Amino acid sequence: MREIACKLHRDLPPTRLWCYGGALPGPTFETRSAQGLFIEWPNELPAKHFLPIDHGLHGAEADKPEVRGVVHVHGAKAPPESDGYPEDWYVPGKSRTYFYPNQQEAATLWYHDHAMGINRLNIYAGMFGLFVVRDDAEDALNLPKGPFEIPLVICDRLLKEDGQLDYPVSGNPDRPWVPEVFGDVMIVNGKAFPFVNIEARKYRFRVLNASNGRFLHLSLSNGRKFHQIGTDQGLLSAPVPLDRALLAPGERADLIVDFSGHAGEQIVLMNDSFQVMQFRVAAAKSPDTSVMPATLRAVPKIAESAAVKTRALALIENMNMHGESTSMLLNATPWHMPVTENPALDSVEIWSFINTTDDSHPIHLHMVRFQILDRRRFEPFFYQTRGEVHYTGPATPPAPEEAGWKDTVRADPKMVTRIIVRFEGYVGRYVWHCHVLEHEDNEMMRPYDVIPVPRGS
Ligand SMILES: [Cu+2]
Structure with missing residues (x-):
């Protein structure tokens, strides 16, 4: 993590940025499925932030160091101690080495800052890059490369x-x-x-x-x-x-x-x-021998009947008396409250995001991949006053381009969006959050625990 000056355009003077390595975006990691790697992420940022910190936000209080960083590889099935938990930030002069087992299929992942309460500022400053996972099945398709x-x-x-x-x-x-x-x-x-x-x-x-x-x-x-x-x-x-x-x-x-x-x-x-x-x-310099195959890979559907639990999770926006947004919440619960989502390792659950707000919130779960089941319009006022979901339209399946493995899903306004997740990977503490970074930094993030399989089950 470093401060650099970088020309974003021929006609602009250099822009102050905070990046990984020496460029925006940071270096692209070219990795192979099932080949684990260690990455050391030293924090070499300056001591002062150059973007406006809000000390009223949870985790960014005035007694916290101004400059903090922690790296999360978005979409990685990583053990909890290498996932970049938002409170595991460290200051300039410090470093962490994380392990990425890469026990997952080929995908375009990306890495970015996740420091509690200032994540939106660090990413805005330039702290992100790509992390590509390749595998033999994808290589065999002869896609353009x-x-x-x-x-x-x-x-x-x-x-x-x-x-x-x-x-x-x-x-x-x-x-x-x-x-x-x-x-x-x-x-x-x-x-x-x-x-x-x-x-x-x-x-x-x-x-x-x-x-x-x-x-x-x-x-x-x-x-x-x-x-x-x-x-x-x-x-x-x-x-x-x-x-x-x-x-x-x-x-x-x-x-x-x-x-x-x-x-x-x-x-x-x-x-x-x-x-x-x-x-x-x-004009092409040589013949194009790459192909776009009619089929790419099997994406087996997780049956709804495999789910052992369905969680109803309300997305809420708090307003002040002027009608201005003051915060947004997941499961109507702020960050500091005890964990409410605790799936067992390898179990399948349905998470049902009941979006009472006027915004679409891209909801991201760390560690896991999931499938979208459907979205369905409902009556928010009735839900807010009576706590009951009244549907006002039919359930619609995901668009074909969303019908693969996802790690981030649009929870559209006034809709119930259902996903089905198998909690494969590791036991431990992770987070789920809205990926609108201003929302995430202001309470739209929750811890969740993957717990050991209960005895007798
Ligand atoms: Cu949001």
Whole structure:
């Protein structure tokens, strides 16, 4: 973890950033499934933070060191002591070595800061990077690779005229926290509005939405369709044709785009009607021997009947008398309260997110992968007053591109979103949280315990 100065654009002076290694994003870890690795994560940050800390937030009190860091590999099935628990932060001059067993299938994971109460600021400052897991099954598919496989780490930022990061604050100097941050500069792989020279052939793009709060709705300016082949936790069962890819903060999409027949064109990757980056297409230098297979890998459905427990977990937003958001809660419970979710190792549970708020919250569970069962509209007022869920529409299954292994799921507003999870991996304490980072830092995070299998079961 280091402070660097980095030019985000040709026409901007260098921007102060906090990164892993010497660049934004940090170095990409190229790893193999089942080949464990140790990573040492030294904290070499300066002693003072340069973004506005809110000392009223849990874990960021004035008696805590200003600069703290702890690394979480998002999507990794890691033992609890290597998962980057938010309270396991350490200060400049200190270091931790974590072990990643990599006992999991090929997927696009990413690593980022997770320090309690300042996580949103550290990630905004640049503390993130990719962690790619590969395996033989994926290699055998002959997908586009080498120079034709390009990661696209996308985030939005607000920049001042001098090129420095601008993190917005509330009107209250004692409580600078704001409930959402949306930038007007799109940054891809550490560059603002970049272009890339490519060939007229198939490409694989591993897309990550590393934004604090912005949901991405990605499309191509020429209206061309593309295929999604993977989601958070690796390949789908089959490619899904799309003209728009939706990524909430924290989500990943593995895309195949075929540029053949487009030599000489400039195609823009759009987020709604805003430009993200440009593809400058030249003739292919050699024949494209990569393929997009009709089937990718088996994604066996977890049967609902396998679940030993269903948890109803309300997502709540607290408002002050001015109608301003003061915090958001999971299971209507703040962070410091005792653990309420304690699944047994290897057991299957259904978690039902009852979203009473007006926002979509991308809910991320550490350590596990899961499947989305369905989403269903309900009547929030009736729930808030009577504690009963009254459905007002039919249950809808996940979109085909969400029907793979996930680790982050959109809990849409006024909907009940159900996921099914097998708690495979390790016994110990983890967290689950909203991946809108401003929400996560203000109580929208809870500890959970994976407990040993009870005796006699
Ligand atoms: Cu949220």
